Amino acid sequence: MSSKPVKRYAAVAKRLAEEIAAGVYPVGGNLPNEPALAESLGVSRTTLRAALVELQELGIVSRRPNRGTRVESAKPVEGRAHYVQAIGSIESLLHYASSTQRLVQSIELVVIDEEAAKLFDVAPGSRWLRVAQLRRDPDKPKAPPACWTDVYVRADFAETIQARPIGELGAIIELIEEAAGRRVVEIEQALRATGVPACHAQALLALVDDHALEVTRKYYFAAGELVEFSVSLYPADRFTSVTRLVRSDLGDLRPA
Numbered sequence: 001m002s003s004k005p006v007k008r009y010a011a012v013a014k015r016l017a018e019e020i021a022a023g024v025y026p027v028g029g030n031l032p033n034e035p036a037l038a039e040s041l042g043v044s045r046t047t048l049r050a051a052l053v054e055l056q057e058l059g060i061v062s063r064r065p066n067r068g069t070r071v072e073s074a075k076p077v078e079g080r081a082h083y084v085q086a087i088g089s090i091e092s093l094l095h096y097a098s099s100t101q102r103l104v105q106s107i108e109l110v111v112i113d114e115e116a117a118k119l120f121d122v123a124p125g126s127r128w129l130r131v132a133q134l135r136r137d138p139d140k141p142k143a144p145p146a147c148w149t150d151v152y153v154r155a156d157f158a159e160t161i162q163a164r165p166i167g168e169l170g171a172i173i174e175l176i177e178e179a180a181g182r183r184v185v186e187i188e189q190a191l192r193a194t195g196v197p198a199c200h201a202q203a204l205l206a207l208v209d210d211h212a213l214e215v216t217r218k219y220y221f222a223a224g225e226l227v228e229f230s231v232s233l234y235p236a237d238r239f240t241s242v243t244r245l246v247r248s249d250l251g252d253l254r255p256a
Contacts, residue, residue: 009050012043016051017060021074031061031069052185057240100146104166105132105203109158113192120229129158131172134203141218144205146239157227173219190211194237204235211236
């Protein structure tokens with residue numbers, strides 16, 4: 001899977017932010033509707049929506065159903081987290097993953113112990129390829145790493161990952177999909193408050209036991225077939241997770 005759409009939406013977000021800062025779209029006003037704006041920018045509505053999510057989480061715009069996209073600020077709002085994850089689909093999660101820079105720390109086959117087996121519902125003693133990574137925002141090279149991530153790949157895909165140059169790994173789940181000729185159909189995510197462990201504090205430029213968020217994900221092909229799981233550790237000031245919930249029952253509330 002190509003990373004070009006990711007670069008495209010980031011470029012669109014940058015262009016819109018610059019136009020807002022220049023007053024093309026004044027604070028307090030609305031952006032053009034999605035079809036018109038996408039056409040004027042020469043991009044798909046999917047790419048535009050990803051760009052608008054990025055601007056929303058920077059505090060530059062707000063979005064409300066049936067009210068359009070309102071310009072709230074001419075520049076990013078101070079105090080926002082280093083990373084914002086606004087997830088509405090598997091595609092948006094993969095876009096987010098592809099947009100980060102990965103610095104691979106190690107790649108090794110490991111045997112899953114009893115504790116990890118219970119956490120990820122895999123067989124104790126099974127072998128998985130572990131890829132340890134630091135992840136950064138490529139647009140903020142001087143900022144501390146966003147997180148430490150340990151990715152565990154099912155052993156039958158280990159050769160696929162090990163055959164790639166470290167600098168070309170990209171989003172590992174995309175390599176698995178390409179090798180298998182199949183798509184991930186379900187991702188299970190769990191978030192847990194924790195502390196920065198001593199083993200990762202120095203690499204993350206954080207203090208031991210600082211507040212942190214642990215994000216675990218399990219990636220499935222159809223029929224509950226687990227092919228990858230991961231554990232990411234974010235120091236507390238470097239990550240925000242946004243979930244949008246949509247009511248499925250839109251029945252009329254007026255009395256009969």
